[in-house]
Every structure is written in C-alpha cells, then in structure tokens.
Amino acid sequence: MAPTSPSQSRPPRHPLNSSACRPRLWSASLLLVGALMAGCSDGSDEAAESQSQEGGQATEVEAVTVKMQDVPITSELPGRISAYQIAEVRPQVGGIIESRDFTEGSEVEEGQVLYHIDARTYRADVASAKASLARAEASLNTSNLQAKRFKTLVARNLVSQQDYDDAVATVGEDRADVASAKADVSSAQINLDYTTVTSPISGRIGKSSVTKGALVTASQDTSLVTVQQLDPIYVDMTQSASETLKLKRELSKNGKAAAAPDKAKVELLMDKDDPYQYQGELQFTDISVDEGTGMVTLRALFPNPDTMLLPGMFVTARMVEAVAHDAILLPQKAVSHNDDGDATTMVINAEGKVESRVVKIDRAMGNQWLVTDGLSAGEQVITSGLQKIKAGAPVRVAKDDATENDATADAGQPGEEQ
Known part of the structure; x- marks a missing residue:
C-alpha cells in the first residue's frame, strides 16, 4: 500500500473556518448591527418628534x-x-442820564433805583406849579370874603342881587382855579419823580442800553434795560x-x-x-x-x-x-x-x-x-x-x-x- 502524503491524509477545510473569510464575517456582522441600531434610532426620534407634536412634551417659555x-x-x-414777568424799562420823561445805579446781570428788587435823570427843570416846574396854586388859593380867599359881605348886604337891599350872584360865581371860578393849580402841582411832581427810574418788578436785570450822559426822551422806542422774573x-x-x-x-x-x-x-x-x-x-x-x-x-x-x-x-x-x-x-x-x-x-x-x-x-x-x-x-x-x-x-x-x-x-x- 502506497504511503499517503500529509496533504492527502488531512480532511478538507470548511470555507467558514477559513481565516480569509473571518474579516468578511465581522464586516457583515457590524453592518447588520448598525442597520438594526439605525432602525431603532430612527424610530425613537420619529416617535419623540411625533410625541412632541401631539402635545406630550411641554416647551419651556417665559410669560407675563x-x-x-x-x-x-x-x-x-x-x-x-419764557419769563414769568418781563418789564422793559423806558423813560417817562426826557433828559440827560446822570447815573446808572445797578450792576448788569444782577438781581434787583421792585422799586430799586436803576437810573437818575437830570431833574433840575422838573424841580422848577414843581415850584412854578406850587406858586400858581398859592395865587389861586389867595384869589379864592378874597372872593369868599366878598361873597359873604354881599350876602349880608343883599338882605338889606344895599347891593343888587346881580352883584351878589356875580360874587358867588367868582368864588366858583376861583375854586376851579385852585383845583387846576393842584393838578398842575401833582403833574409836575410826577414828572419830577420820573427822573428817578426804578424797577417795576423783582428779577434778573439785563444789559443797559444807555450810559451816563446819554440823552433820553419820554416813551422812546428803545428800552433802557429789561428786567425778567x-x-x-x-x-x-x-x-x-x-x-x-x-x-x-x-x-x-x-x-x-x-x-x-x-x-x-x-x-x-x-x-x-x-x-x-x-x-x-x-x-x-x-x-x-x-x-x-x-x-x-x-x-x-x-x-x-x-x-x-x-x-x-x-x-x-x-x-x-x-x-x-x-x-x-x-x-x-x-x-x-x-x-x-x-x-x-x-x-x-x-x-x-x-x-x-x-x-x-x-x-x-x-x-x-x-x-x-x-x-x-x-x-x-x-x-x-x-x-x-x-x-x-x-x-x-x-x-x-x-x-x-x-x-x-x-x-x-x-x-x-x-
């Protein structure tokens, strides 16, 4: 009997037991597991999304x-x-500015002296008006005395009624002259007072438009200064x-x-x-x-x-x-x-x-x-x-x-x- 070779005495190998097939077997296994996991994952994500859409999972929000x-x-x-009060100071009489008695931009009080205007002519007017008043009062005193005498005489028929009436009328005229003279005195005194220009209100005074020596006129268009409360x-x-x-x-x-x-x-x-x-x-x-x-x-x-x-x-x-x-x-x-x-x-x-x-x-x-x-x-x-x-x-x-x-x-x- 002829001796057998080692290759002939060994049984043939099964293809699955071959080492060459092992990598293929592992690859197939991995693919299968991956497919199964992917299927499960897709199913769970779809289920979660479906569950959220159906109202199962609440979204966190802020509200009021x-x-x-x-x-x-x-x-x-x-x-x-705008200022609460505004006063544009203008002269009420004409004349030369003798002095400016305030500091520009300062606070002034109502009645405070701002300017002095030359007052000599206005003092003379006051004196003249007072003299006219005295003359009118003297005439009134004389006519009063005459009217009183005529009143007694007319009762005795020593003077005519016409003379008595004229005497009474003269008294009335002299009284009117006295009243007119008093008004002239007041007017002259007012003009004299206007030579001292005062602030009509309390407040902040602005820039002066005139200086000492300037000639001003009564009620001129340009104000001397403006005071604002x-x-x-x-x-x-x-x-x-x-x-x-x-x-x-x-x-x-x-x-x-x-x-x-x-x-x-x-x-x-x-x-x-x-x-x-x-x-x-x-x-x-x-x-x-x-x-x-x-x-x-x-x-x-x-x-x-x-x-x-x-x-x-x-x-x-x-x-x-x-x-x-x-x-x-x-x-x-x-x-x-x-x-x-x-x-x-x-x-x-x-x-x-x-x-x-x-x-x-x-x-x-x-x-x-x-x-x-x-x-x-x-x-x-x-x-x-x-x-x-x-x-x-x-x-x-x-x-x-x-x-x-x-x-x-x-x-x-x-x-x-x-």
Whole structure:
C-alpha cells in the first residue's frame, strides 16, 4: 500500500473556518448591527418628534400675567422757556442820564433805583406849579370874603342881587382855579419823580442800553434795560390741533378713559433726556389755533430757584393728557404681526397650550404696548421662547414676570407715548 502524503491524509477545510473569510464575517456582522441600531434610532426620534407634536412634551417659555390698571397717557411736546414777568424799562420823561445805579446781570428788587435823570427843570416846574396854586388859593380867599359881605348886604337891599350872584360865581371860578393849580402841582411832581427810574418788578436785570450822559426822551422806542422774573418760569408747549382733536374723540368713545385734570403735572427733559428736578403744573390751553402752523399753545409753570431754566431755551415737556382706566400693558417683545398686519400675541389657554390671539393696540408707552382689546385679566402671554413654539403646542411657564406690565415698571419714562 502506497504511503499517503500529509496533504492527502488531512480532511478538507470548511470555507467558514477559513481565516480569509473571518474579516468578511465581522464586516457583515457590524453592518447588520448598525442597520438594526439605525432602525431603532430612527424610530425613537420619529416617535419623540411625533410625541412632541401631539402635545406630550411641554416647551419651556417665559410669560407675563395680564392685569388691569390705570395707565396715564402722556405726550412729549416741544417747549420753549419764557419769563414769568418781563418789564422793559423806558423813560417817562426826557433828559440827560446822570447815573446808572445797578450792576448788569444782577438781581434787583421792585422799586430799586436803576437810573437818575437830570431833574433840575422838573424841580422848577414843581415850584412854578406850587406858586400858581398859592395865587389861586389867595384869589379864592378874597372872593369868599366878598361873597359873604354881599350876602349880608343883599338882605338889606344895599347891593343888587346881580352883584351878589356875580360874587358867588367868582368864588366858583376861583375854586376851579385852585383845583387846576393842584393838578398842575401833582403833574409836575410826577414828572419830577420820573427822573428817578426804578424797577417795576423783582428779577434778573439785563444789559443797559444807555450810559451816563446819554440823552433820553419820554416813551422812546428803545428800552433802557429789561428786567425778567425767572422764578417761577413758564414753559410754552405746542401741540398740533389734529392730535388734540384725536385725543378728545378717543376720550368720548372710550368709557374707560378720562381727561387729565386742568392742573396736570408736567415733566421737563433737558439735553440727552436728562429730567429737570422739579415738576411743573399746566396753567392753561390756548383756545385758538395758530393759522400758520395749525398748533395749539399750552403753558406750564415750573419752579426755577436755581435759575437753570433761562428764557429762550428749548426743552421737551412730558405731560399727562388722559388716564386710561382698566387698561392693559404688554411688553413690546410679546407682540408680533401676522401677514394681514394685525397685532398678535401667544396666549397660554386653560389646557396649557399655545393660542394665537389677535389684539388691538392703541399706542406705545415706553417699552410697552397699550392693549385695548383681545385680552382679559389673568391670562398669560408668552414673552420669551416664541421661536420654539407654535399654536396648539403645550408649554410650561418657567418664569412669570407678573410685574413687567405694570405702568410704573418703566420708572424712567412713565407712560411715554411714542
């Protein structure tokens, strides 16, 4: 029997046991496991997305609770400062200025002497008028005595009745002459007094237009100096007549709004929105409209103890024109607009789901909107996370800014209208 070779005595190898096939086997196994995991992952993601869309998972948002409150409706109006009182001092008599008795730019009191005018001719006029008065009084005394004597004589028929009547008439004429002479004395004295020019009011005095030695005339067109009272001080504001009518129509339509009182408070904004430290008070609204500009003038009175406000300055005045009762304020970030241009908000309904709501907006109040329709007290309006939600989706409130819609929340600009 022929010997067998080692290769012939060994049994043939199975292909699966071959080392060359092992990498293929592992690759196939990995592909199979990966496909199974991918299938499970896709199924779970789709299920999670489906579950979220069906309302199973709530999205976290921030909201504000709606509440009713009284909201002051204000307007910012341009204004100009004007003095409380202005006196342009002019001479009442003519003459040479002998002296100027004040410091320009200083504070003066009512009755304080400002100028002296040469008074020599006016003193002479007073003396002449007094002499005329004395002569008239002497004539009156003589005629009185004569009338008394004629009265006795006419009773005895020693003089005629005509002579007596003439004597009485003379007394009347002399009395008239005395009265006229007294008036001349008063007039001359007034002119003499006018040679001392005094301040008619208390306030800040300006630049003098004359110096010592200047010739002035009575009631000349050019004033000698101007005195202005600066404390208190006026702020004259202007508002278009159309805005005034619009506000009145809104007040007549809205039963929950009321006009501000006649003595409404007014605030001033200086440069860069810097508020003036004192509040003013509305004095009156002009009853006529400027034909050229169509504007109505409103005047407010402000304290000015530090004379920070000077005549001619331009300022911005913030004034409460009305008060909206039971009004709603919403943060501006909580309001958007749909394709039709309507203002909308996202409200959380009783089921905890998002509901799109169309609201009516009246005006901007600082960083908030004044809402007049579409919301009720106690409802929650979403203010943050709006990009992650849609109508019908469940939400969970993480933060409720219950005081954000308070009318006093924006203390820097209370009720500012834009």
